[in-house]
Amino acid sequence: MILITRYQKMAAHCLPKFSRQILLVLFSTLIMGCSNKPEQWLEKTSLALPKSYSGQVYLIPDAPSALAHRIQAVREAEDYIEAEYFSWTADVSGLTLWHELLIAAERGVEVRIIVDDLLFFDDKWLVDIDTHPNLSIKIFNPFNARKLGWLTRAADFEMHRDRLNHRLHEKYFNVDGKTMILGGRNIGDDYFGYSPQANFFDLDVIVKGPVIQDYERNFNTLWQGELTVPVNEVIAYNPDKHSGSFDKVYDKVMAENQPLQESIIRKVSLLPKPEYIKASVTPMFDSASKRTDSQSYLRKRIEHFANVNQWPAEELFLSTPYMIKSDEHEELFTALAERNVEVTVLTNSVASNDSPFASAYYQTYRSALMEKGINIYEYDSHALHYSNFYNANAYYHNKAFIADNTISFIGSSNFDPRSDMTNLELGLLIESQAFATELKAYLLDSHTDKFWQVEQAEGEGYVWSKQDEVSHNEPRMKSEKRLINGFYRMLKIQNEL
Incomplete structure (x- = not known):
């Protein structure tokens, strides 16, 4: 997904509008043939548990x-x-x-x-x-x-x-x-x-x-x-x-x-002295071998570590800018639902997403997530952060999860096939309830005014609510984007996002 997103941002600054649209379609068409599905599971030797440190x-x-x-x-x-x-x-x-x-x-x-x-x-x-x-x-x-x-x-x-x-x-x-x-x-x-x-x-x-x-x-x-x-x-x-x-x-x-x-x-x-939290930390790395075998090394290693340590047992709090469907993600969410783990997802709304492709495919994936009982919060494109020098419109880009309010992960990977099977990624697992509480406050608890909570409406459709605001349509989404998203979905490039 990053490949397309960054292309779009650069083109937006360098080309006239008509040329941008032509090149965007050209570039997306070129990558349609690049999708690779994993042919085999990871070797057991690659799933050796990493060492944890103080x-x-x-x-x-x-x-x-x-x-x-x-x-x-x-x-x-x-x-x-x-x-x-x-x-x-x-x-x-x-x-x-x-x-x-x-x-x-x-x-x-x-x-x-x-x-x-x-x-x-x-x-x-x-x-x-x-x-x-x-x-x-x-x-x-x-x-x-x-x-x-x-x-x-x-x-x-x-x-x-x-x-x-x-x-x-x-x-x-x-x-x-x-x-x-x-x-x-x-x-x-x-x-x-x-x-x-x-x-x-x-x-x-x-x-x-x-x-x-x-x-x-x-x-x-x-x-x-x-x-x-x-x-x-x-x-x-x-x-x-x-x-x-x-x-x-x-x-x-x-x-x-x-x-x-x-x-x-x-x-x-003016920087204050950092107040560090003591924690057990575990490094998580990808493998350059994914260039040839398209294996999701980082994600599988995290899942293996989680299974061995039996978490999450009750709650998973997942933050990702891009939520793109894959067979592996479906298996994960199904397994969590069977174990009665409460899952909450923080991600971009259609309007706040900096990738038009990601927002198009997320629109169709959202219903499947909600059918599994997943709580969804979508970022408001008009959210303001007063610590910024410029209070401009915002994109959501936090990549993290919190399991059972104790185990946190912070890294570079998105919840999409490209991070899983194509790009090199890394991250860090942090075991500390104090840090998990602080991270959750940073992501949502201190920023509830910046998220739309998505719920199933009576009958069909959804309801987006944020403090005193309620919407029965995609918040702040321009009408022409609905048609454009339909076109992007016709390209069927979700495995490259």
């Missing part, structure tokens, strides 16, 4: 603080920094973090960064950063097409889709093996509350303890793998022409957004 966790309370904590950690770095992200935008937030990393590299800190290639093109400034002797950048699964935008990239995807369909969706930030940040946020203004158009309601957790070493091993495996390529081998760079290109991009963007930049730096200086 650790400390801190739920970052708002979006601007999430960027501020990253900057603060970089400024305190002594030996090394390593990070990997699906997207890293060249806006105020993204460039500010790159600038801070360069400053750290200047004082001798070794910096290694892996970024997925989907949203990078012929960005000379990225190679310019990499020329620093203490800062190295690698690109995951690079495209061949780097110029002429999405037209050539779509053609490249069609010719090499068996390889290019697999993307790096992990989000990981580690400083000195002492401070690690995991969650659903990528790097960009819209993830930190600084976009004037729309911002994601998302989450991150800061982790301390020996569990970080497992994530370092995962990072090193990826760094040394065949799919990560040095950026200077991907993007052509001429020192005579392109030296200093990062400074030019950085200076231009900051000059145009000085109040925003000042707000970011001020937020760092």
Whole structure:
């Protein structure tokens, strides 16, 4: 799903409306042939229980603080920094973090960064950063097409889709093996509350303890793998022409957004000291083998761990931006219903979903979920978060679950086939009732004004209610979207979402 969602967002900024629609249909048509079904269950050896550790966790309370904590950690770095992200935008937030990393590299800190290639093109400034002797950048699964935008990239995807369909969706930030940040946020203004158009309601957790070493091993495996390529081998760079290109991009963007930049730096200086919660933490990783066997390694490992430890016994609280039907998900929900486990789902409404494809397929899946007795809360596209710099319309992007108000999971994976069987994902299980209570408050209990509760209406249809508001139609959904969603469902690409 991320592949299409991010394409749509980029196209929205770069192309006229008519061209956007043509390319959107073209790109979605290209990926229709990419769906792969699992051919076999995971080998038993891959389901060995991971080791759990004692650790400390801190739920970052708002979006601007999430960027501020990253900057603060970089400024305190002594030996090394390593990070990997699906997207890293060249806006105020993204460039500010790159600038801070360069400053750290200047004082001798070794910096290694892996970024997925989907949203990078012929960005000379990225190679310019990499020329620093203490800062190295690698690109995951690079495209061949780097110029002429999405037209050539779509053609490249069609010719090499068996390889290019697999993307790096992990989000990981580690400083000195002492401070690690995991969650659903990528790097960009819209993830930190600084976009004037729309911002994601998302989450991150800061982790301390020996569990970080497992994530370092995962990072090193990826760094040394065949799919990560040095950026200077991907993007052509001429020192005579392109030296200093990062400074030019950085200076231009900051000059145009000085109040925003000042707000970011001020937020760092005002950060309170984190109040950590002690917890048992268990790392959860995917496998690069899914490139060839399309197995849902991460999800199966989590389910196996849950079954061995016999949870959830009473309640599952599931948060996901994209809820797409699959046979495996149906089996899970059926099993939970048979055990009388109460399931609550927090997800996007049709109007708040940043992917038109995901909202189209979720519309038809919702009735099946409600027939299983699942409680559904849908995010309001007009929800406001007053901690954000810009109170723009919002998308829901929290990826987490809470089992029996004790076990929490925070990670990069969505509840969709693409996260299960195609993209690389990771996460962290946290055993702490105190943290679970805090996480549930962050997701819903402190934000009930931001969600529509969906219930079956008398007769046919649904009722959406939020405080004093009641709607018998999809809230804030434009009439033309109903027809468009019907067209998207005709494409039958749900296994790619």
